Amino acid sequence: MTDATSNPEAAGLTATSDPPLVRITGLRKSFDAVHALRGVDLTLAAGEVTALLGDNGAGKSTLVRCLTGVHPPDAGEIRFRGQPIKLNSPDEARRLGIETVYQTLGLIEDLQVWQNLYLNRELTAGFGPFQVLDKKSMISHSKDILSRLDVDVPNVRATVRRMSGGQRQSIAIARAANWGKTLVIMDEPTAALGVRETAAVEALIRRLRDSAVTVLLISHDMAQVLRVADTAYVLRRGQTVARRVVQDTTGDELVGLITGAIEGDTHG
Amino acid sequence: MVDVSAPGRLGGHLSVAAAARYAAPIGLVVVFIAFFIATPNFLTVGNISDLLVSAAILLVLAMGQQLVVTVAGIDLSVGSNLPWSAAVLGFAYNQGWGLAVSALLAVLAGLAVGVVNGLLVARLNMTDFIVTLGSLSVVSGITLLLTQGNTVAVNSAFLRGLALNGIGPVRWFWVVAFLVAALVGFLLFRTRTGTYLLSTGGNIDAAREAGIHVNRIRLIAYASSGLACGLASVLFVARTGGADPSLQTSLLLSSIAAVVLGGSSLFGGKASVLGSVAGAVLLQSLINGFTLLGISQYYQPIAVGGVVLGAAFISRFQK
Amino acid sequence: MHTITRRRLRTAVLIVAAASLLVGVAACGRGGSSTTGPGEVRIAIVTRDFTNPYWAALRDGAQAEGKKQGVTVEVQAGESETDSTGENAKISTLAGQNYNCFGVVPVNATNVITPLVPVAQKKIPILNLDTQIDPKASQQAGVSYASFIGSDNLSAGEQAAAALLARMGGHGDVAILQGIAGEQNGINRQQGFSQVVAGKLNIVATQPADYDQAKAQTVTDAILKAHPEITGIFAANDTMGLGAAQSVRNAGLSGKVSIISVDGITAALQAVKAGTLSGTISQYPFAEGELAVQACINLVRQQTVPTRIVAPIALIDSSNVDKAIAAFPQPFVPFANPLQPGK
Numbered sequence: 001m002t003d004a005t006s007n008p009e010a011a012g013l014t015a016t017s018d019p020p021l022v023r024i025t026g027l028r029k030s031f032d033a034v035h036a037l038r039g040v041d042l043t044l045a046a047g048e049v050t051a052l053l054g055d056n057g058a059g060k061s062t063l064v065r066c067l068t069g070v071h072p073p074d075a076g077e078i079r080f081r082g083q084p085i086k087l088n089s090p091d092e093a094r095r096l097g098i099e100t101v102y103q104t105l106g107l108i109e110d111l112q113v114w115q116n117l118y119l120n121r122e123l124t125a126g127f128g129p130f131q132v133l134d135k136k137s138m139i140s141h142s143k144d145i146l147s148r149l150d151v152d153v154p155n156v157r158a159t160v161r162r163m164s165g166g167q168r169q170s171i172a173i174a175r176a177a178n179w180g181k182t183l184v185i186m187d188e189p190t191a192a193l194g195v196r197e198t199a200a201v202e203a204l205i206r207r208l209r210d211s212a213v214t215v216l217l218i219s220h221d222m223a224q225v226l227r228v229a230d231t232a233y234v235l236r237r238g239q240t241v242a243r244r245v246v247q248d249t250t251g252d253e254l255v256g257l258i259t260g261a262i263e264g265d266t267h268g
Numbered sequence: 269m270v271d272v273s274a275p276g277r278l279g280g281h282l283s284v285a286a287a288a289r290y291a292a293p294i295g296l297v298v299v300f301i302a303f304f305i306a307t308p309n310f311l312t313v314g315n316i317s318d319l320l321v322s323a324a325i326l327l328v329l330a331m332g333q334q335l336v337v338t339v340a341g342i343d344l345s346v347g348s349n350l351p352w353s354a355a356v357l358g359f360a361y362n363q364g365w366g367l368a369v370s371a372l373l374a375v376l377a378g379l380a381v382g383v384v385n386g387l388l389v390a391r392l393n394m395t396d397f398i399v400t401l402g403s404l405s406v407v408s409g410i411t412l413l414l415t416q417g418n419t420v421a422v423n424s425a426f427l428r429g430l431a432l433n434g435i436g437p438v439r440w441f442w443v444v445a446f447l448v449a450a451l452v453g454f455l456l457f458r459t460r461t462g463t464y465l466l467s468t469g470g471n472i473d474a475a476r477e478a479g480i481h482v483n484r485i486r487l488i489a490y491a492s493s494g495l496a497c498g499l500a501s502v503l504f505v506a507r508t509g510g511a512d513p514s515l516q517t518s519l520l521l522s523s524i525a526a527v528v529l530g531g532s533s534l535f536g537g538k539a540s541v542l543g544s545v546a547g548a549v550l551l552q553s554l555i556n557g558f559t560l561l562g563i564s565q566y567y568q569p570i571a572v573g574g575v576v577l578g579a580a581f582i583s584r585f586q587k
Numbered sequence: 588m589h590t591i592t593r594r595r596l597r598t599a600v601l602i603v604a605a606a607s608l609l610v611g612v613a614a615c616g617r618g619g620s621s622t623t624g625p626g627e628v629r630i631a632i633v634t635r636d637f638t639n640p641y642w643a644a645l646r647d648g649a650q651a652e653g654k655k656q657g658v659t660v661e662v663q664a665g666e667s668e669t670d671s672t673g674e675n676a677k678i679s680t681l682a683g684q685n686y687n688c689f690g691v692v693p694v695n696a697t698n699v700i701t702p703l704v705p706v707a708q709k710k711i712p713i714l715n716l717d718t719q720i721d722p723k724a725s726q727q728a729g730v731s732y733a734s735f736i737g738s739d740n741l742s743a744g745e746q747a748a749a750a751l752l753a754r755m756g757g758h759g760d761v762a763i764l765q766g767i768a769g770e771q772n773g774i775n776r777q778q779g780f781s782q783v784v785a786g787k788l789n790i791v792a793t794q795p796a797d798y799d800q801a802k803a804q805t806v807t808d809a810i811l812k813a814h815p816e817i818t819g820i821f822a823a824n825d826t827m828g829l830g831a832a833q834s835v836r837n838a839g840l841s842g843k844v845s846i847i848s849v850d851g852i853t854a855a856l857q858a859v860k861a862g863t864l865s866g867t868i869s870q871y872p873f874a875e876g877e878l879a880v881q882a883c884i885n886l887v888r889q890q891t892v893p894t895r896i897v898a899p900i901a902l903i904d905s906s907n908v909d910k911a912i913a914a915f916p917q918p919f920v921p922f923a924n925p926l927q928p929g930k
Contacts, residue, residue, distance in 0.1 A: 090476070107471070108470040108474055109537070110466070111466060119475075120478045318679050417795070418768065418769035419696055419698075508672065512769070517667075556676070559663055562661055565663070
């Protein structure tokens with residue numbers, strides 16, 4: 001583990017100099033007059049849970065969308081396992097094994113649970129232009145996916161519209177966790193969940209980390225961050241202002257960094 | 269080909285939502301029974317067979333419209349795409365290029381309009397209502413130019429046979445229409461593309477985030493509607509013996525009504541092929557029954573409108 | 588799995604129940620229509636729509652004659668002047684019922700032929716009403732018509748031309764408002780008109796207004812602006828003539844621009860009386876309807892009917908408009924009726 005006040009850019013390098021899973025340098029993104037990202041540096045160490053913190057409008061969601069190919073950045077570099085990459089579409093991000101649970105969950109309400117779990121990853125029978133959906137397999141595998149992650153959805157053939165907020169969130173997380181082979185990004189994953197469900201999700205996050213899947217977690221819940229994350233980055237107004245090892249910091253310090261009460265490591 | 273969802277909290281028996289889902293087929297049965305009681309001439313093999321023939325063109329158009337509505341769009345160009353494709357058929361046929369080539373050209377002509385609609389809506393991000401309204405006019409003008417405003421007679425014994433014959437009471441016309449319906453149902457509910465169509469209509473952002481090429485999917489939807497018009501134009505020419513360049517607004521509005529009747533949501537994401545088929549046949553049955561009963565022409569639009577409103581009301585119970 | 592099979596079973600049962608209901612009922616013989624008695628006449632007439640008062644008058648004439656002669660007359664129509672498939676559906680529905688004579692006004696030259704094939708195959712006589720159906724296409728389909736009943740639209744155009752020439756003093760610039768593109772009667776009227784005025788009047792504008800009053804008004808506005816020197820307008824039907832009259836009045840040119848149209852609907856007669864329309868070539872769709880029923884009666888009773896029955900037309904202008912209005916919808920002068928309805 002590197003020391004607490006390290007330079008954010010140098011962080012994440014292990015002694016064996018394996019490149020970090022993701023290394024972002026100088027990322028910039030603007031939407032017309034709004035400068036959402038004004039030079040963000042971030043490193044995700046493989047197999048770790050990294051928390052991304054920041055107030056509303058700090059740029060967290062934009063950063064996530066750059067990382068998942070929804071919005072290609074204007075400037076800056078993203079390196080994946082040491083190789084610079086350009087993610088121009090969600091497809092390319094998925095191919096690298098990056099899965100995301102957006103705050104909006106990305107579920108199609110009028111489709112059934114199994115259809116959502118297999119969205120754009122449908123199993124088919126047959127070949128060429130005569131491919132037919134293999135519903136039976138998808139339905140039975142869905143049951144496995146959900147039960148493996150302890151998700152309480154009694155009927156995978158129900159439409160998502162009939163699910164409670166907590167169930168929907170669990171389905172979205174289960175989907176990302178199932179398909180995400182390298183990196184799973186979660187944006188406020190327990191926002192709509194009760195205590196028990198939150199605990200289940202946090203257990204899931206730990207399980208992911210234990211199976212060498214990297215997790216990027218956006219959360220406003222300091223207690224949660226302290227419970228599950230290994231590293232925390234703080235964004236303020238489109239820039240990285242601090243990196244902290246979670247073990248070595250406190251909730252108060254993180255909050256202070258977010259609001260600006262405490263000066264970050266990089267200024268301005 | 270209905271995507272049956274699980275029963276609601278009421279467990280395994282028919283819930284209100286399920287009944288609402290089947291509103292169109294149930295309504296169809298109700299109308300059939302009502303006309304059966306009112307006149308002995310309605311529920312005969314000959315009359316029903318004939319009714320389905322009359323509904324065939326509308327059915328094919330409704331299937332195209334169904335796909336567009338599924339992606340939360342609407343295709344108003346159907347009203348002129350149909351006569352345009354028919355005009356191409358008539359033109360080619362009277363040039364002596366043979367029926368097969370002419371029919372193929374008609375289908376391609378319809379497809380072309382659909383592709384243009386799809387490109388404008390999906391790639392250039394223009395509002396579908398406005399795009400298809402615009403193409404409705406443009407294509408109408410092009411059709412008038414091609415035909416010089418005249419109806420082009422198409423004298424084909426084969427087409428006449430297609431319109432009149434079949435195997436016993438099973439007429440080719442509705443065989444074609446039902447085949448199209450089966451194809452669309454298969455596409456929507458048994459293939460990946462169908463899932464993408466439903467997703468794009470249901471939540472375009474979520475679909476995009478999942479990596480679905482929503483623009484391509486919308487293009488496919490509009491192209492399919494154009495293709496349906498092209499196919500329907502062959503039936504149209506067979507039935508009317510020629511290509512009439514006039515705008516077919518009645519068929520356009522009925523194609524939308526049939527889809528709405530069937531339970532598909534105009535906001536996209538929810539489709540029912542069985543419902544749309546039932547809707548189209550229901551609309552035609554009303555006209556047929558009223559004709560048999562000699563009910564004044566003026567009541568017919570009131571009845572049709574009433575049915576559409578009723579369906580809209582019932583669909584609120586589908587949640 | 589259990590719930591899935593139960594659901595599928597429920598769907599299947601529903602479908603099978605509905606299907607057997609239909610099949611059982613159809614087979615049980617409530618189907619089939621009653622047989623016609625000997626000599627009983629049951630006439631079916633199908634026209635384009637009832638929103639055009641012209642066809643409404645045809646219907647009224649047919650129904651009045653039917654009542655007078657004590658025969659069944661069923662009149663149905665499509666939804667609009669261009670509703671070819673709607674009209675087809677009516678014809679094929681009625682073709683399956685037991686009518687023994689048909690009268691049809693087509694939307695265009697060919698649209699009614701195919702649904703009439705089963706009628707022809709049953710050897711039921713068919714009358715072509717008002718607008719001619721393509722004879723060659725009909726013949727190829729095996730459909731022939733016992734008679735064509737309609738006014739002579741060529742002659743109507745010629746009479747309109749003569750009337751307009753008289754009013755314009757034999758010279759000047761004239762505009763023509765055409766009907767729906769491709770509609771045969773309009774084409775014939777225009778042809779008759781153009782032939783008669785050739786070399787005498789200068790046709791400066793020819794525009795379609797689709798038999799629509801509002802459209803005719805807009806089109807005339809444009810024509811008057813582009814050609815302020817015109818002194819005459821020929822409209823292929825009355826609704827367009829009325830629209831042109833409104834435009835001329837708005838432009839303050841009433842009295843300077845003469846307008847003649849064809850059809851003879853009530854509104855046009857009123858306009859002639861008011862002086863905003865110079866004249867109309869009145870056709871008598873009411874009489875056409877009567878003639879159709881009379882012809883059908885003869886055909887069913889195996890009596891001969893001439894293959895062409897000309898329905899009367901007459902120029903209505905300020906000199907005879909009062910008489911015309913009084914006699915409406917009948918012609919106000921007796922016309923030669925080649926039919927004597929049989930007993």
